[in-house]
Amino acid sequence: MGETIPIAVPRKGRPLECVLDRIAARLDVPALADDITSTLRHEKARTKGTVDADEDVYHRLATYSTVDDPTEPEYTLLRDDRAGKPRRIVFDSVTIPLEDADGISDGTSIQLVGREEPFRALRTHEFALGFDSADLVLEEVVELRPEPLDRIADINVRIDPVDTDVRVVTGLGDTVYHTLMATPETAPPSESIDREFLEGYEGPICIEPRYERLVQAVLGTKTLDGVDFRYPANGREEEAAIAETGLGVYLTVTGSTAREHGLLLGEQLFPSETVMLENTPEVTESVAAVRSVLANGTAETELAVTH
Template sequence: MTSVRIAVPRKGRPLEAVLERIASRTGRTGLADEIISTLRYEKAIAKGDQQPDAPVYDRLSSYSDATDPTAPEYTLMRDDRQSMPRRIVFDSVRIPSETVDLELIGREEPFRALRKHEFALGFDSADLVLEEVVRLDPEPLTDLAALNERIDPLDTDVRVHTGLGDTVYHTLLATPAVADELDADLTREFVAEYAGELCISPRYERLVTAVLGTAAIEGIDFRYPDRDRTEEDLVAEVGLGVYITVSGSTARDHGLLVGDRLFPSETVLLENAAEMTAHAERAVDLVDGADIETALAIQ
């Protein structure tokens, strides 16, 4: 059967969301669990939270099965942590189905691989789309459904098709002192009235500008945490910040108030319209579905 190559992240929450989604449609839950548990174990080793049971090349060899064409393959990369450890990450796997075989190919930046026309399909965080191609307007971008409208067709053929429902949110955080200073709710309007420093994650300047709007960030100076410092810790010092939160408990532990959810962060299925084929459409039909509870509502 013809296979369709799909670019996917090499590690992390987006890859897990992709594997779980495909497993739910193909029944390959054991394969997904195997890949996810292997990568979580290797992440713990890279972070120093787990002692390895064998040298890295021995582990890499043990994860492979050359006799099984559908067995996952892994590769080595340098982790960006201070000691730059070698980290085992996902490389590829072939997943058969009744309609089309899916060949998942690990990439550091799947969205960029689609932009370069290396793939017709890919999965990546919606954040990367905001960071790369969305138009920056005075008015804020408030939901994923409007994302495609802000992509210049002359810039890229890639569009967002659907989300996978692994939604977390870029959330406004502030200290009580800063909130009391303006005596207002922690919303986009609060930021528009604020002037001073705003803590954000590194490389998210364009994303935050898009979701707040260029008008709101006039008078704002972005601050970024150092490698050995958390975002919540810097927000507590600066007074105001935008950071991805799930429950908000960590922010509250730092004495921060949790404000509006500004924008959803979610793994999305991406299409390069110029590269789509009938086989790629079958792959889309396989992973798409009304059963996904997603913050995305592309029409």
């Protein structure tokens, strides 16, 4: 029996679905990935009340997780942050043999393990490999410098080795952007709404509080001279708060909601993307082989990790 390599993954949402898509493509397990994704989407709909639940959440959890085979997915309960704080079924774990993976033939398996914040689990050396949002890396460990950071490929050079041993291996391509946006009154009449505009701007800029360090890293401290951060009031829609402030940065998919609030979309400042991570000192020969199977040969950004 070969080694089982644990890999930390998100418990739910778009990042987990992106990871499952990558696993399905690299390891040829589309049915498993579809099963997990469809189960979680159905449970999300039940939590939101858009689908009726025939049984209570505990009976459904027992049905999902009463398995004897570790290659079948298991689930757990998480307190949801929606109104009423309902319990929501989320992903817990599954073991996947790598029998047909290129370059691996010794019975090695991987175990996907759900974590609320996989990046932090890697920081504490619980895992050698994991997947999480690039945003969390920027929010926690990248150095703030006068010059901006605008590519995932540049994250590793901004990480102080004293702060963490975790490095970004590759992006998975599920990209949406932190975007600069402004009202017509604030936007320059004959210029673009971009970093160059911000260099000469003095005044308020509205952001989500948890993105303050990320925005500082992405824009660069030099660009933010004279800028005063403002935050949406509790429960206030972000785009509405930006429209009231006149200028802001927010994560956009289509930008339609921003336009509904009369905002003009400016420069796409930084991609919010799921990334593969490694804790460098924990990478053994077996872990490196698994990392190669899951990361190499992609069309997305491949990063050179310093060992």
